[in-house]
Amino acid sequence: MGRPLNLKRSTTNEELFRRAKRFIPGGVNSPVRAFKAVGGVPLFIKEGKGSKIYDVTGRGYTDYCMSWGAIILGHAQPEVIKEVKKVLEKGTSFGAPIELEIKFSEMICKAFPSIEMIRLVNSGTEACMSAIRLARGWTGRKRIVKFAGCYHGHADYLLVRAGSGGMTFGVSDSAGVIKDIARHTLVLPYNNLEAVEKTIKKVHKDIACIIVEPVPANMGVVLPEPGFLGGLREMCDYYGVLLIFDEVITGFRVSYGGVQKLYGVQPDLTCLGKIIGGGLPMGAFGGKKKIMKFLAPSGPVYQAGTLSGNPVSVSAGLETLNILRRNKNMYNSLEENTGLLCEGIKDNIKRLKVDALINQIGSMFTVFFTDRGVSDYLTALYSNRKRYAGFFHGMLKKGVYFPPSQFESCFVSSAHTVGDIKKTIEATYEAFRGIK
Numbered sequence: 001m002g003r004p005l006n007l008k009r010s011t012t013n014e015e016l017f018r019r020a021k022r023f024i025p026g027g028v029n030s031p032v033r034a035f036k037a038v039g040g041v042p043l044f045i046k047e048g049k050g051s052k053i054y055d056v057t058g059r060g061y062t063d064y065c066m067s068w069g070a071i072i073l074g075h076a077q078p079e080v081i082k083e084v085k086k087v088l089e090k091g092t093s094f095g096a097p098i099e100l101e102i103k104f105s106e107m108i109c110k111a112f113p114s115i116e117m118i119r120l121v122n123s124g125t126e127a128c129m130s131a132i133r134l135a136r137g138w139t140g141r142k143r144i145v146k147f148a149g150c151y152h153g154h155a156d157y158l159l160v161r162a163g164s165g166g167m168t169f170g171v172s173d174s175a176g177v178i179k180d181i182a183r184h185t186l187v188l189p190y191n192n193l194e195a196v197e198k199t200i201k202k203v204h205k206d207i208a209c210i211i212v213e214p215v216p217a218n219m220g221v222v223l224p225e226p227g228f229l230g231g232l233r234e235m236c237d238y239y240g241v242l243l244i245f246d247e248v249i250t251g252f253r254v255s256y257g258g259v260q261k262l263y264g265v266q267p268d269l270t271c272l273g274k275i276i277g278g279g280l281p282m283g284a285f286g287g288k289k290k291i292m293k294f295l296a297p298s299g300p301v302y303q304a305g306t307l308s309g310n311p312v313s314v315s316a317g318l319e320t321l322n323i324l325r326r327n328k329n330m331y332n333s334l335e336e337n338t339g340l341l342c343e344g345i346k347d348n349i350k351r352l353k354v355d356a357l358i359n360q361i362g363s364m365f366t367v368f369f370t371d372r373g374v375s376d377y378l379t380a381l382y383s384n385r386k387r388y389a390g391f392f393h394g395m396l397k398k399g400v401y402f403p404p405s406q407f408e409s410c411f412v413s414s415a416h417t418v419g420d421i422k423k424t425i426e427a428t429y430e431a432f433r434g435i436k
């Protein structure tokens, strides 16, 4: 599958990992990249094109990690690159407003029914952190509710039962997070309205917001049970609590308008990231005008960023959204291809009698190594991580790059062809056989 690259000097992933570990903690700039959950040495990526990535040895892989979902049009999409290049040559950041920001913000507001105003930031972490500050400022309340297994970036009070990273390393809280701060975060089981009602009833006067990944992807993909999201909306209305949807992964992934459009449930605030940056650093949060106006400089809640709304990230995001909006059939064909892939994998699961199942929505899915359904954090934890590790390395051998942890989502891009998918299905047959 690999296309050989012209390398001046051949190097290996092992060699680079050794060098990286001398200067970078654990050799990586974000923990799950280090392959700790699956063992072995991470691939150092040299280049990406369409559905493929190439490591430093020149070996090619069909990529289903897609920068953790940030890439939906495939790597180095020519139109996106062209726009970015055009903007690059005119300066990368001014710390002053630019016209592109307005166009981009308007596009997001038009795509998401619940977003009337939006603020751009530089990452999903920043988006969630700022949305929660705004919710606390607006309501004057201090506590927040989150769900076990949901990840909302690495702000102190959000690193409680925070999905993949924490699950992978077996720590529910990070060192350095002061207990007094984490104490204000209440953690409840996803898909369990009764638990939410019981808690909210008791302490609603203290609760600023409920933050949720409406379709969680950071414990692997989990689907909301019918009525769960609507139930959260009703409860929040009844008790005067703000509802925040963290659509950093799902926004522009499951539909042009996110989970909220698909399920018809409107949050008060929405956090975005990943896809909206078109592969460059970007995040955003937005919602009702009256709440967003509470942000500085029009309101008392402070929030700022030197590189926020910089022309490079905005142009990459804008062109990506333009392409998604123009191609009316994009989301249907993404879903079709992903369906084809998942059906093929399920056939192999059946043929080889593997204890595994798939959760899927649109172009995201997870192969869980368990035979019980996965509907929340606890049921996700039943998955056999050792078998996932074996499966992951089997796939790697066949030239397919899945995310290096059981508790992540796979992503299909518009650059993945039916040929890619057929080869991937064949690869899963061998990989499943290898771990039997």
Ligand SMILES: *Cc1c(COP(=O)(O)O)cnc(C)c1O
Residues within 6 Å of the ligand: 122, 123, 124, 125, 126, 128, 151, 152, 153, 154, 213, 218, 246, 247, 248, 249, 273, 274, 283
């Ligand atoms: C990735 C992610 C974040 C954090 O975004 P960063 O850009 O990595 O800071 C927050 N929430 C969800 C749901 C995510 O998947």
